[in-house]
Amino acid sequence: MNNVNVQAEIAHKDLMQLKQQFENPDATYRPQPFWFLNHELTKPELESQIQSMYEAGVGGVVLHARHGMQTSYLSPAFMEALEFCTLECKKRNMVVWLYDEDNWPSGTLGGKLTRQHPEYRMRYLRVEEQRYMHDAQQQGLKLDFARYDHNELIAILAYRAAMQDGEWLLCDEPEDLTHVWGREWTPTTEDPYIVLACWSCEIAEGITFANGYYLDTLNPEAVQAFIRMSYDPFQSLQEHFGTTIQGVFTDEPGLMIHDGFFGVEAIRTAVHDVGATLPGMVFAWTEGMAERYQQENGYDLIPRLGALLYNMADGSRSTKQQYYDTITRWYVEGYHLAIRSWCERHGLLYIGHTLEEPVWGQARSQGNQTRVLQQFHYAGVDYLTPGIGTKENPHRIVSVKTAASVAQLNSKERVICESFGASGHGYSMRERRLDANFMAFLGVNLFIPHAFYYSFAGYRKTDFPPTEFKHAPHWPHYRAFADYLGRLSLLGASGKRTPEVLLLSPIHTVYENMFVSGQSNKHPASDALFSLLSDRMLRRSIDYDYVDESQLREASLMDGEGVRFYGDGNIYSVMIMPEIEVMSRDIAAQLVSYVKQGGTLIAVGAIPRHSECLHHDPELAKHMHALFGSTPQHNELRSIGKGYTLFYSLENLPLVDPIDSLCERVSGLLRKSPVLRWKLTEGQHEDLISLERVFGDRVYVWLMNWSENPVSMKLGAIEAKYRIEEWAWKAEKYAS
Template identity: 25%
Template sequence: MKDVGMPVAAGLLEQFKQPSTAYRSLPFWSWNDRMSADEIKAQIQEMSKQGMGGFFMHSREGLETEYMGEEWMACIQAAVAEAKAAGMKAWLYDEDRFPSGGAGGSVPRLGGDAYRSKALTMEVTAGHKQEVTSGIIAIFAASVEGDVLHHCRQVEQTDPDLLLDGEVWLVLRREISGPCEWFNDESPVDNLNPDAVAAFIEGTHEPYKAVIGDEFGKTVPGIFTDEPSIADFHSVYTRPWLPWTDEFASYFQERRGYELEPLLPYLFFHGEHSAKTRHDYWRTITDRFCAAYSQQLGQWCEDNEIAYTGHYLIEHNLGIGTRVSGAIMPHYRYQQVPGIDLLGEQADEYITVKQCTSVANQYRRPVVLSEMYGCCGWDFTFEGQKWVGDWQFALGVNVRCQHLSLYSLKGCRKRDFPPVFNYNTSWWKYNHVTEDYFARISAVMTEGIAVRDVLVIHPSSTLWTMIGCDPYVYKGWEDPNLLRANRYEEGFDKLIRTMLGFHYDFDFGDETIIEEKGHVTDGSFFVNYAGYRVVVLPRLHTLLGSTMKLLLAFMDAGGTVISVGQGITRIDGELSDEVYTLYSHEGMRIVGNEAELCSMLESVLPRQVSIRRRTSGEAPEFLYYLKEMPDCYALFVVNNDRNAGQEVEIALARVGRLEQWDLLTGETKEMGAEIRKDGMSFIANFGPAGSRLYVIHKDSQPKAALSTFSYAQTHELRLCDAMLGPVSTFSRTMPNALLLDTCSYRLEEDDWSETMFVWEAQKHVRDLLGMRQVHYNGLPQRYKWIDEPHPANETRIALRYSFEVQAVPERDVFLVLEQAEQ
């Protein structure tokens, strides 16, 4: 707290009761129509009224105002001015839709092929002489069997006389991606090229600075980057491919100390050198992507006193995440506000959240943003918001970015991954309830330091050894290498779920970050600012040499390392006998499975928090998040089971006066606890998807209470009984509505068509008139073509809607139309 001399807990309580803008949600406000300054101001006022803290000004499908044009910039200025007047925050978004880097296609056009996405492609050909084409990097004569490479030798040309019996040509090229509608008919951008990223900054960030730079760090806290990658699956190539950029070969040699070119076939085929070559290739891709993109953007933001935030493509999948980013976690080093994208009504992507919140903890980044709720549908409920949000907040997220808050619902815009968090939803007037709820969690759990004393080494380097590309056919997400990685991920995911359910909270340790920021101090294994007492190796195949040295130093200092299995056979991707030194150290503990891992953790490290059932051990459906502040602890506990409540015993390895802080009302009450030799415990009853926030004050003792279960039968709470009772009255808050979503049509005086969905009628009509389609998302942005004249403009169309009613209403009936003024 900023107030000099104010106890942290006292200041914390003030923020809890009335959370400030800093702790409130920041929805993706989708600018998806022809923008109006007056409408922008009106919608900001609605967001403020309903408890939101700000918004991201997000170019989205359907935009009819030219992106980054004069009118666009005027709207940005209007939004910033209105946000300032309302005490809200106006966050920028750095792209025309997503993924970030191309500035709506202007960057690739600006730099030509130098700035367009590139690939290393593979062609396997028969023995006849091939015409030499441009872009060839290397040619090999090789003996292959399926996707196995027995041997290869580099040659200058595809001369049949050079081939031995059974050999084929392997031709590797540098290719430029073809254009794609999604990128406004341009190629994806080359985010491995630092000059292309510099052009992106010059064309996006600098113009924003020119018009609203006075509010940087004030009303405009930061800018969001969305799903940047180095291998976008919108890319267009004719052969199997992997990410590439100009000068990558020399960059590789500089970083790794040897030439990559003679080993290129091993990126596609499996063979003697595949694991090492792939490991070093993806390690170098990671270094290059981080330096060219994230570090450059993060530094610009730091220099201009705003926060770099956003998320990276496919964080949730180890295999595809490697394919599109090299590794995800190293990028978070450069974000002042690390962020993730976790869509859908689910609580399954533990890896996604933990990767981000771990780096945030290690770099002491207090705010972690999550883009959440997209794809949950129009019928998404408040309970769904709470369940999804509680789970993420228990893992370390503390600010919601709701996906989406649509400026307009016209046409196919309403199908843009709902739900919608804006005035145009039926429940909008109650939105402030969830805003206050989550703001209260954030106000408390943003403060202090996370209490986590276990480090799990992230398997990114193991994934590097596994990921290649099928040498014959590009299969995208179905590539056998990625499917193999998915199977590995299943085991890794099971391990981390088991640890969290057994209530040993942890951080991931990324080896790239460990190499840069790892050290052993006072018997603890540190990653930057965060220290750990136990390190877990989760069925890894390889380690960086720098990681192994630190692990040995940690064990020499008395630290404990627990290895699940003895699968590590490589150092820096290469087979090595050095691993025996690791496994034979007296500080090493080797276990065979998740159950043995949990037992071993119990034997070497007391729990910080235990959440036990009445009848059997730890309750795995419960999660917790523990933060320490100078004069108190904050404990957030979540029952992740949506269907059943449960009475549990919560035990802490610390003692203090115990309070429960009500997240819905802002009220507080003191609770009793039983003091034990290793801390204190108390009983709590949670409903389905229930959550509780506790504050433990260090300066005094808890009041006495017996820590015993009630032994009363636990009943499942039924919402209808709890809130309405068996008999209730009701009144409508708005008129009944009948959706008219089918029609027949005719053009001019033609015959009527058959009955079909409205969107199908629109598709047919535009086909008949030779117009660009608009019935789905994914086309070039509308501002690129919407104002161009068309020969069939002004064609008259009639629509006929048919429906049945059993009782004709006695009162007035109203027709609600989109764009009724037309």
């Protein structure tokens, strides 16, 4: 038999196996929910519930200690229950995931760790401000910053300030006024001054459950204590590691916990006022940070803390960018890499999710989300509350696409999603299916429903419902939904996406613009455009991935084609920069090579001007001039070497939706044509979105109606040689 026939036979066998799996997906593709162990755990009830899940098509469970559990977390009785559940799942070929926390977020054992070890409590930097304007009315400034419990004064710094183009800029080398605290201070010059009081603060009690303090995830010693107390006890189950027990789930850790993700104020928990805050704005911090930072970066951070809130008059940008790079590195290596390494030593997978959307929130709580997700064996995401967003507010896409893009560019097999939680008791199966379709379309191929409640008694009903389990009216019909999720996951995990477009993450631009003139900006233009572009490209059925600068550094340029990230991975011929203002010098040089060797680079709304080091960096300007020339013209394709550049302005365009017009332009620059074309006979063009996946020599086209309107179409193949086959999701049928 010649090689061509051998390959054809292998492809045919693979297809037949896929069809068999499609009819009845394996457990690994089926939903594997959070199972809330939230009452007294008895073996008959545990066995009964596992059997019910098995009969309903559930493929596995995440054993999640939750509110209401009567057994102490990690006690002998609790570990006995985990082993019993594991053995019962093994009998049924179901998958088990361990969960590393008592409730959530991961890191404190329900507050036990940080009560026993107060030195491991999370800290944050709180910066409050006073201003001095030299005039007849203000002769001096009273430095009457109030003291609060568990707040340690780091320094009081007086910066000479200058107004330029409507923005306050700080001059370097502030005057240290710490010794003048509580007294009046009068400057020796007539300049305006901005005075910043910087405090190292312990996070408030009650920021986690059981009146706990959250963990200092920037402190590797604190994380090692968490591993010893939470992970090491799991070793009693070691005989099941790598077989029935697949791995460990970590849930919503952060370098700043939830208050830092949602806002900039320091939360002060108080019975009489649970929303009370302290003055000023907060940033990630850790015990001994100043000394550790200076040792690694070669300069004293304290006199430069003003650069986190203001831009500097001398144009320096290094402090702000280095601060975020440093805290990201400490957090990624200290928490995620440490736990991943423990899991790998014990033959387990490290999975979970963090806090994800928008990019502003990623920067606040994770530093750099891409670098965090790279540590997970399966990239993970959270999809709570119902709905898929809207054209005007496409808030759902960035979080899932970030995880899916890390999986694609870093060759990870699965994208997990904690799904359906916090959607309320009235959440319908129709809504679930729409949300599941959208998650799968964006790249999710392992659903972890939130949640299956062991008990629904009393206050447990309010624990971020709905229940997916036997307490729900839809439970008798759950098997059909579990089959449906299994098929979505199967094809998502088996097929390979082949997008041509990369969307460059604006994370460094967001770092730069999230605080200006001492005020927070929660909606930087680049962040908003990133989200809008993500939505509009979906509406144009243009598949894409996000890319971070750190990933580009590891990529290979393919002469005449584009860029590739691993081995036989996908090649990307088009890269889009959404209002990117800040770019590292080495990445700018790499993009010049990318274009000259055949790639197409599109700058939308702005061309990078600032480097990671310097405002209006001349070295960066040299690279941008090589790419876009001295006077870029809107929508003009510029030939450079084997590739092209294009600048797309967003100013003064006579268009209803300039982003949609941009996507039409991008579509015309793609090298591959869609395998299928169709003509709508009912509905609007953007109601229907499509995605191609490759399996062997076959192309699977996913079509999704994400509108509320009916859509009808007439399909046709580009070439007669293609045989069109329809696979129905809700039944084991095929149509040609």
